[in-house]
Amino acid sequence: MNTAGRLIEGRLKHLETHLEQENPVLLKTVQSFKKLDRIAYRTGLLDTDESYATQIPWWPLISVLGTFSSGKSTFINHYLGYKLQRTGNQAVDDKFTVTCYSREKTAHALPGVALDSDPRFPFYQMSEDIELVAKGEGQRIDSYLQLKTCPSEQLRGKILIDSPGFDADAQRTSTLKITDHIIDLSDLVLVFFDARHPEPGAMHDTLDHLVSNTINRNDAGKFLYILNQIDSAAREDNPEEVVAAWQRALGERGLTAGRFYTIYNPEAAVPIADDNLRQRFERKRDADLEEIHNRMHEVEIERAYRIVGVLERTARDIEERAIPAISEAVSRWKRRVLWGDAVAFSLLLIALIGITINLGYWEGFRFAPPWLDSLMTNPVAQISSGVGIVAVILGLHFVIRALSARSLLRRLRKQSAHLAIRGNLANAFLRNTKPWRSIFSTSPAGWGRGAKKRLTQVKEDADNYVQSLNDRFTNPSGEETFSLSEMGHQAPAREKQADAEVMETVTANQS
Ligand SMILES: Nc1nc2c(ncn2[C@@H]2O[C@H](COP(=O)(O)OP(=O)(O)OP(=O)(O)O)[C@@H](O)[C@H]2O)c(=O)[nH]1
Ligand SMILES: [Mg+2]
Structure with a gap:
């Protein structure tokens, strides 16, 4: 041979x-x-x-995209049941992190080169793609991508991608290119927004890129739009108005109800004092989270049949x-x-x-x-x-x-x-x-x-x-x-x- x-x-x-x-x-x-x-x-x-x-x-790909500090990494850690990703209030992630299952009990990071040369992963020869749009950047694939393995059962049979906070204005061409590539490859895309920003209009370009450009794709069904951290809205005089403002902003870009979810992370959340309000928030969150998690599971099944x-x-x-x-x-x-x-x-x-x-x-x-x-x-x-x-x-x-x-x-x-x-x-x-x-x-x-x-x-x-x-x-x-x-x-x-x-x-x- x-x-x-x-x-x-x-x-x-x-x-x-x-x-x-x-x-x-x-x-x-x-x-x-x-x-x-x-x-x-x-x-x-x-x-x-x-x-x-x-x-x-071979592996269904679920990517988590969204604005800075919207809680993408927190969501992923919670889903996996592992503190795999660092979280924090400044921009934390500056790379795409590809996570996949491994029985080994420790999570460890591998350089992006592993992704670039391993045909199991959909990033195979991504550096060539990057090189096409940004000359010289292809060799620096390590500065864009990293690979982590984790023994979480939730991760069996799928690949999860955490991404750096998305900002259409500030993003380099190569990062935009990777984002688009990941969107194309993904079986499910979770798009995160941050309810702490009461003014969605300020993120005009970002909303355009993540919502307007995705809504008319023929695979539009794979996008879930998630307004995260809505516990913060509980402190507002009119919590419903926060959600409504976001819904309007997304609606103007063509999103109809159904794939818009409102959640927050129980551990990271600020406690809600009002009992009634808290219960209402929790009910909505639990229902939405369950739907999101179900979609994440379904993707694995669909992929197996597709293969x-x-x-x-x-x-x-x-x-x-x-x-x-x-x-x-x-x-x-x-x-x-x-x-x-x-x-x-x-x-x-x-x-x-x-x-x-x-x-x-x-x-x-x-x-x-x-x-x-x-x-x-x-x-x-x-x-x-x-x-x-x-x-x-x-x-x-x-x-x-x-x-x-x-x-x-x-x-x-x-x-x-x-x-x-x-x-x-x-x-x-x-x-x-x-x-x-x-x-x-x-x-x-x-x-x-x-x-x-x-x-x-x-x-x-x-x-x-x-x-x-x-x-x-x-x-x-x-x-x-x-x-x-x-x-x-x-x-x-x-x-x-x-x-x-x-x-x-x-x-x-x-x-
Ligand atoms: N109140 C509240 N805070 C949250 C929630 N989820 C995350 N946070 C906090 O928000 C901050 C940002 O969370 P991350 O998970 O790092 O956000 P990220 O989207 O990964 O941020 P980048 O990687 O920097 O883009 C952290 O301080 C979290 O503790 C939530 O549901 N409610
Ligand atoms: Mg992060």
Whole structure:
């Protein structure tokens, strides 16, 4: 195996080690992806330094964005049950912190370089992206990103990102670029605002960036807008007005009710003296927090189904789209080669006849060049001229094969882009045009009985994984099962009650 192949093997091993701790069903899907890889290597769809498994994001990403000191880190610490992030009233975080689960009992930080070079994480080669927008900054990836691991059960199967306070005016291009990149990659984005700022209008640009720009995206459903620290409003004469002012500000930017939450952190909050008021605040907070936490859990489930969906789709894409496209190109190529041969050899024959007639080698229909007698008596000359003739014929044939192949490549590349499937169709096609492949072979290179069997097995496996995920994530009565066709879409919105039950099962299964 070459070094590139070994590298990819190492990466998959790494992936498996992590999934072993987090989700055994997904661990098995890695094996299935490897089966597809093998088919793709043989057919030429993938290079041996590629894998279908390394380009999908395995961990759902939840990012926490928002204004300075709005309580992002406090919220994350509370969610994890660990004092992982520093908090405080000045701007504390100046980097993005990517947190992921590890059994190790201590939380530790790794440099951003770990994120940049580890394909498990969606920041893989982020430095190149940064370099594109801010020259020279790519090398300083460490000053933008850090990685922390934490043994919190809440973190199993997901990645959480804490971010520096967002200020559209003061932000450097590279930070804005990372923020946007993170938003694009995230499955769920929690946008925090601080109720201690009674005047939301002052943050015009920030609101524009975090609200106006997000509300019309086609993945707008993944944004939750959270007004935090509303305990501070309890001290105002009219607490409702604080919330209402924010609601208006967000409403002006297109946010309709439903994804606007008001919460505060019980430990960081200022005690509320008035009993009635306190209870009212607590009820609202608890309901909203529960909804936010449920969404955070759901993301993990959705992602697991989506990965099995990708597996199934990749298998189908190979069988139903890539292989037929290759076969079609190969038969076009065969036709071109056969026609090319016919035309070229006819022309050659006509030319030869013409030349020999001109040279006076013909006596009527009898071929009688002056050197014919000496050739007939010289076996060495016979053999070498025989070899010469065969070489010319073969040479011409292979030139025609190569030219015909080349004439089809552009079309194939276009088709490849149009089909939008993973894998290099042109490369796979060229395998079939190699000199040692007969133009009369019936199926594309690497697509034999073994490959077909393996592919069928992967599809069956995918169905089984969906079953296992259903067993794992849905309630025992089986009311909420997913089918493969549903997996491309968002998991259906569920009743709160059912949700709670689902989550009980998840936690029970995980412990
Ligand atoms: N009253 C009150 N204070 C809070 C609440 N949540 C956080 N705080 C306090 O607000 C301050 C800022 O909290 P952080 O969690 O550091 O805020 P952050 O958004 O991470 O801030 P940066 O990382 O600097 O952007 C800290 O002093 C917290 O103790 C809350 O719900 N109510
Ligand atoms: Mg912070």
